[in-house]
Amino acid sequence: MINRQKIPIKKSMRMFLGDIVYKKKKRRRDVFKNGIRVLVYHSITDNLIEKEWEENTTPKDLFDKQLKYLKNNGYVAVSLEKVFAYIKNNVIIPDNTVAITFDDGFRNNYTNALPILEKYKFPATIFITVDFLRDYSGSDLYLNCSEIKNMIKSGLISFGSHGLTHRALTTVKKRELDKEISLSKERLENIINNKTIFFAYPFGHSGSYNSNIKQMLKRHGFKAAFTTISGINNFKSDPFLLRRNRISWLDDLYEYEKHMRGAYDWCAICEYLRYKKYRI
Numbered sequence: 001m002i003n004r005q006k007i008p009i010k011k012s013m014r015m016f017l018g019d020i021v022y023k024k025k026k027r028r029r030d031v032f033k034n035g036i037r038v039l040v041y042h043s044i045t046d047n048l049i050e051k052e053w054e055e056n057t058t059p060k061d062l063f064d065k066q067l068k069y070l071k072n073n074g075y076v077a078v079s080l081e082k083v084f085a086y087i088k089n090n091v092i093i094p095d096n097t098v099a100i101t102f103d104d105g106f107r108n109n110y111t112n113a114l115p116i117l118e119k120y121k122f123p124a125t126i127f128i129t130v131d132f133l134r135d136y137s138g139s140d141l142y143l144n145c146s147e148i149k150n151m152i153k154s155g156l157i158s159f160g161s162h163g164l165t166h167r168a169l170t171t172v173k174k175r176e177l178d179k180e181i182s183l184s185k186e187r188l189e190n191i192i193n194n195k196t197i198f199f200a201y202p203f204g205h206s207g208s209y210n211s212n213i214k215q216m217l218k219r220h221g222f223k224a225a226f227t228t229i230s231g232i233n234n235f236k237s238d239p240f241l242l243r244r245n246r247i248s249w250l251d252d253l254y255e256y257e258k259h260m261r262g263a264y265d266w267c268a269i270c271e272y273l274r275y276k277k278y279r280i
């Protein structure tokens with residue numbers, strides 16, 4: 001159970017409004033309307049780090065409970081390759097389809113998340129910030145190349161790019177932008193010994209990408225890119241603006257169900273307004 005006293009007032013407000021939407025949707029039995037929900041996690045910790053209230057930490061026992069919830073409630077977890085195929089080819093999407101992703105490349109995705117993903121046989125994609133890797137300039141908090149290779153051997157994990165340095169791409173100069181996109185892809189492909197076609201925008205909000213960046217991703221061979229804007233994805237979605245729901249320690253099973261039922265999809269509008277000034 002979440003200690004509600006520790007939740008900042010803005011989050012509490014969001015949860016309250018989410019409750020209203022959730023109850024309304026539940027009455028209408030409005031679950032998944034032709035779309036895939038993609039979840040984004042960050043760090044899967046041994047224990048909850050309480051001071052780190054921001055939405056980038058999920059304790060491993062909660063992560064286990066969340067995946068168990070998916071399994072017990074008939075959700076089907078698919079790889080991003082399948083998500084992309086559904087969107088591109090407009091094929092019929094099985095009910096309750098979800099995809100699991102992680103951003104930044106935390107080492108505990110290997111030590112804590114992988115055994116739980118294996119337990120439920122759920123595939124996932126990890127978006128790597130290449131300079132965060134321990135083989136480059138990363139700290140002990142992040143993965144190294146041999147851990148990435150071991151994760152590939154599990155047959156459940158694929159990898160995508162999350163840039164080179166985790167700077168918001170809208171804030172870097174053209175030459176740097178080219179490096180963030182092309183060099184991150186090249187280095188990651190050398191590590192995984194395979195092609196990668198998926199990119200996740202650092203920060204992922206609506207001020208962290210623009211049409212220029214999308215074009216550059218296409219030129220460098222990416223086929224799809226993911227934001228952190230809440231919502232579902234379907235054949236109408238722009239493959240370079242795919243939506244993901246952020247999941248964290250704030251999401252006990254009640255909150256998790258609210259996400260799954262689309263109770264926070266309206267947050268996309270707030271995101272759009274909040275970052276309007278950053279868009280070019």
Ligand SMILES: [Zn+2]
Nearest residue numbers: 103104202203
């Ligand atoms: Zn990130």
